[in-house]
Amino acid sequence: MKVLPGLFQDTLLRLLQQAHKRAEQHKKDILISLTVPITVRDGLTLFSSNRYQQDSQFFWEHPQTQRTLVGIGCATRIQLDGGSRFQAVNAYWKELLQHAVIQEEHTLSLSSGQAHISGPILFGGFAFHETEEKSALWEGFPGASFVVPLILFSTHKEDTTVTFNYIVKPDTALYRDEDYCVTIFSQLLVLQEETYTPGASHPERELLIKRDKQFLTADDWKQLVSQSVQSIRQGEYQKIVLARGIKIELQPATERFNIGDIVNHLRHHHSNAYIFALQHEKRYFCGATPELLINTHNGTIHTMALAGSAPRGQTLAEDQNIAMHLLQSKKLLEEHRFVVSAIYQALQPLCASVSYSENPEILRLENVQHLITPLAGKLLPMRTILDLVEALHPTPAVGGLPQKKALEIIRQEEKLDRGWYASPIGWLDAYGNGEFAVALRSSLIDGQSATLFAGCGIVADSDPEEEYKETCWKFQAMMNSLGVGISTLPQQDL
Numbered sequence: 245m246k247v248l249p250g251l252f253q254d255t256l257l258r259l260l261q262q263a264h265k266r267a268e269q270h271k272k273d274i275l276i277s278l279t280v281p282i283t284v285r286d287g288l289t290l291f292s293s294n295r296y297q298q299d300s301q302f303f304w305e306h307p308q309t310q311r312t313l314v315g316i317g318c319a320t321r322i323q324l325d326g327g328s329r330f331q332a333v334n335a336y337w338k339e340l341l342q343h344a345v346i347q348e349e350h351t352l353s354l355s356s357g358q359a360h361i362s363g364p365i366l367f368g369g370f371a372f373h374e375t376e377e378k379s380a381l382w383e384g385f386p387g388a389s390f391v392v393p394l395i396l397f398s399t400h401k402e403d404t405t406v407t408f409n410y411i412v413k414p415d416t417a418l419y420r421d422e423d424y425c426v427t428i429f430s431q432l433l434v435l436q437e438e439t440y441t442p443g444a445s446h447p448e449r450e451l452l453i454k455r456d457k458q459f460l461t462a463d464d465w466k467q468l469v470s471q472s473v474q475s476i477r478q479g480e481y482q483k484i485v486l487a488r489g490i491k492i493e494l495q496p497a498t499e500r501f502n503i504g505d506i507v508n509h510l511r512h513h514h515s516n517a518y519i520f521a522l523q524h525e526k527r528y529f530c531g532a533t534p535e536l537l538i539n540t541h542n543g544t545i546h547t548m549a550l551a552g553s554a555p556r557g558q559t560l561a562e563d564q565n566i567a568m569h570l571l572q573s574k575k576l577l578e579e580h581r582f583v584v585s586a587i588y589q590a591l592q593p594l595c596a597s598v599s600y601s602e603n604p605e606i607l608r609l610e611n612v613q614h615l616i617t618p619l620a621g622k623l624l625p626m627r628t629i630l631d632l633v634e635a636l637h638p639t640p641a642v643g644g645l646p647q648k649k650a651l652e653i654i655r656q657e658e659k660l661d662r663g664w665y666a667s668p669i670g671w672l673d674a675y676g677n678g679e680f681a682v683a684l685r686s687s688l689i690d691g692q693s694a695t696l697f698a699g700c701g702i703v704a705d706s707d708p709e710e711e712y713k714e715t716c717w718k719f720q721a722m723m724n725s726l727g728v729g730i731s732t733l734p735q736q737d738l
């Protein structure tokens with residue numbers, strides 16, 4: 245623990261005084277944010293131990309670039325349903341930052357390509373659909389939900405900073421704020437420098453796939469794929485992404501999934517994915533998604549078209565043959581090009597330039613490989629990452645083409661409340677930088693049960709049986725991290 249408590253406190257008290265003046269002057273809530281370097285060996289330990297006993301925490305990691313964010317508690321939040329949710333969050337963040345008192349006491353580079361993330365951030369996500377209707381499954385996950393964490397640990401390679409965020413209200417006494425903030429700081433001082441150690445394994449643990457009436461059976465889902473293929477061939481639309489859900493329960497009923505162990509497994513097996521876990525009271529939405537929706541850094545944007553999938557081979561030669569097939573398959577290339585062109589068109593009005601390569605590449609994950617086309621560009625001045633998220637979501641990698649028609653069918657026929665599955669989740673900072681991923685290969689964990697989601701792009705040449713198998717490989721990432729290999733389950737259960 246390398247924080248200098250005395251200096252830390254003096255700075256904090258100065259910021260509080262400044263914020264109190266602004267709160268009185270503008271008659272509004274003022275955000276204070278103080279960032280200092282700290283030594284934390286592994287953010288996952290902090291997330292999973294819940295030592296601050298908060299019911300709202302998040303974990304975000306991109307193992308490839310060695311960046312981790314752990315948010316604990318809530319300084320302030322925005323939650324809303326319905327339309328204009330992207331712009332509502334945009335306006336909220338702008339307003340909050342307008343008079344914020346921000347101090348960063350570290351010298352970590354903010355200008356390099358993969359910068360250290362620090363200062364106040366807004367972290368959260370959106371539901372897949374704009375509609376306000378939701379099932380009991382997604383209770384507590386509204387149309388948009390973002391938090392400014394009370395405490396944020398941010399690690400990039402060897403460096404970690406901790407940011408403390410707090411809202412000063414115009415009508416609270418300064419001494420009360422000082423008391424509260426000093427208490428939180430003294431809790432920060434008891435941090436231990438430990439790495440995450442998984443809990444005891446459960447060799448005897450059994451998992452049961454529960455037939456949940458709210459989801460389509462495998463046969464009904466294949467039937468839906470078949471109907472969609474016919475509609476596409478008749479020219480009603482061009483592409484649709486159909487998803488399905490499965491529910492898994494631990495046996496005996498007293499067993500509980502351990503979120504730390506799940507995330508730990510995901511991060512060690514999916515190094516080129518975005519690992520995420522968001523807590524809402526006793527439930528967690530978590531996953532390892534390979535799909536970046538948008539990253540903005542110093543006005544440069546990066547995104548990707550990810551569509552077209554195949555399994556991994558058992559041997560190097562088989563793997564390469566499968567990849568070759570991916571790169572040459574007319575059906576998969578068509579499915580992929582729909583996504584590239586929709587992303588390119590969505591970016592055009594918001595960017596000064598956008599470029600991408602005509603030929604897709606292969607992205608290899610533990611159990612699946614995909615066609616990928618990275619896109620890069622320059623954001624126009626005054627445009628924000630949330631403008632980009634709004635323009636892009638849902639891309640035809642998770643929705644379809646034309647978008648409106650595909651979304652209508654998904655809502656009517658899929659018989660699945662997607663909730664936050666396949667939706668944008670991520671963060672934005674006070675300097676216009678941010679990153680959103682598409683929440684795929686994900687699961688909603690609720691004590692003894694886990695609901696998993698997977699979908700695939702359907703085009704004119706899709707085969708229902710093959711698409712069904714594809715959802716099974718996609719479930720595998722989450723299944724393995726829950727402690728069961730998909731191969732050990734009877735096929736009819738899936």
Ligand SMILES: C=C(O[C@H]1C=CC=C(C(=O)O)[C@@H]1O)C(=O)O
Nearest residue numbers: 551552553641684698699700701
């Ligand atoms: C909708 C999912 O994957 C999308 C992303 C990559 C490849 C896809 C595909 O090949 O169908 C899907 O468009 C999912 O994993 O649930």
